[in-house]
Amino acid sequence: MTSAIAEISSHLPLSVESARQESEFLYLGGPNWRLRISGAWRLMRGTHILTSRDSEASGETSGAIGSLVGTCVVECRAQSAFHDIDIALVLDDGSVLETFSDYLYDTWLLTLGNLAIEGPLQR
Numbered sequence: 001m002t003s004a005i006a007e008i009s010s011h012l013p014l015s016v017e018s019a020r021q022e023s024e025f026l027y028l029g030g031p032n033w034r035l036r037i038s039g040a041w042r043l044m045r046g047t048h049i050l051t052s053r054d055s056e057a058s059g060e061t062s063g064a065i066g067s068l069v070g071t072c073v074v075e076c077r078a079q080s081a082f083h084d085i086d087i088a089l090v091l092d093d094g095s096v097l098e099t100f101s102d103y104l105y106d107t108w109l110l111t112l113g114n115l116a117i118e119g120p121l122q123r
Contacts, residue, residue: 004078004087004117004121005077005078005087007112007115007117008076008087008110008117009075009076011033011112011113012073012074012075012076013072013073013074014030014033014072014073014091014112015030015031015072016028016029016030016068016069016070016071016072016073016091017030017031017069018030018069019030019065019066019068019069020065020066021053021062021065024038024053025037025038026041026053026065026081028068028097030111032112033052033110033111033112033113034111035089035108035109035110035111036108036109037053037099037107037108037109038108039053039099039100039101039102039107039108040052040053040054040098040100040101041053041064041099041100041108042097042098042100043064043065043068043095043096043097043098044096044097044098045093045094045096046094050064050095051064051065060114066091067093068091068095068097069095071091071095072091072092072093073089073090073091074090074091074092075089075090076088076089076090077090079098079099079100082121084121085101085119085120085121086098086099086100086101086108086119086120086121087099087108087110087119087121099119101119101120102113107119107120
């Protein structure tokens with residue numbers, strides 16, 4: 001896990017130029033990078049959940065996701081100290097996008113140029 005986070009961190013900051021949710025998928029991207037999350041995710045600010053994959057589709061949900069455009073990913077860390085197979089991306093506005101995956105269907109894929117890193121990460 002440490003090497004994947006180190007590799008991702010070496011590409012930071014990442015400017016967010018697009019952010020959208022389509023059904024259960026979340027897509028973020030910018031110059032030379034993109035993230036697709038097909039598993040569970042949540043967007044946090046402090047202890048407050050702004051939105052998540054399972055939030056009802058609404059203007060508030062779209063607004064929270066849309067507000068990521070113009071921010072930058074400034075840190076990548078393990079989503080949890082207990083389960084270090086998923087990532088959390090810290091944005092410069094103080095929000096944190098956390099990923100949660102299982103091994104079969106719910107995954108995330110982060111592409112950085114020609115490098116693709118897929119979660120859940122293997123130990």
